[in-house]
Amino acid sequence: MAQLLELSTFSSDSGNLTVFEKIIPGAIKRAFYIYGADDCVRAGHRHHKTWNALICLNGSCRVYVNDGQTDEHIWLDKPHKCLILEPKDWHFMDNFSEGSILLVLSNEVYDKADYIYEKYENA
Template sequence: MAYLIDIPTFSDERGNLTVLDDKIPFQIKRLFYIYGVDNSARGGHRHHQTVQAAICIQGRCSIINDDGDKEERYELDEPRKCLILETKDWHVMTDFSADAILLVLASTNFDPADYIFTPYEHNS
């Protein structure tokens, strides 16, 4: 299941410094950021191999995650919060504020064959 980690942040009268050193539990192969999102949802997939770390470095957004057993909603509303998404985590990113910038760090390079777009089926 996805989980949140707190990234160390150092604050003083000059501002804030948030440091990722040794906090991401995988080697980073790719990074990208999502911004300027309208009312659309993003994502809607999981991966065969890729683990990801999502940080809303500005503004806020929500990530709805389903690991096949449990669905949970995460609010990313400060840049020290980092959501780790495992391969089994089918996720949708939604409710972006107008100023949101979502930074995503990935454990693999982009490969279209790594994506699984079919959501889990749950028996109610």
């Protein structure tokens, strides 16, 4: 099931430094960000092999996750919160606040064949 982590953050008079390392298996092979999605629903899939890490760098969004047994809604509303999605986690994002920026880091490059769009029975 998806796991919400609090990333290590170091604060000083000159600002904050948040570190992302050793969080998903393997190396980060793909990074992308979603913005301007204020009234949209994004994703609606799971993967065969890709792990994703989601961090809302600005603003907030809600992530629905279902692993075939459990489902839940998770809010990403601070840049030190990181949601780890395993390949089995069917998910979508919605309720993007105005000006939100959602960063996604993946351990695989884009491969259309890796996407599974069918929902679990209880999704």
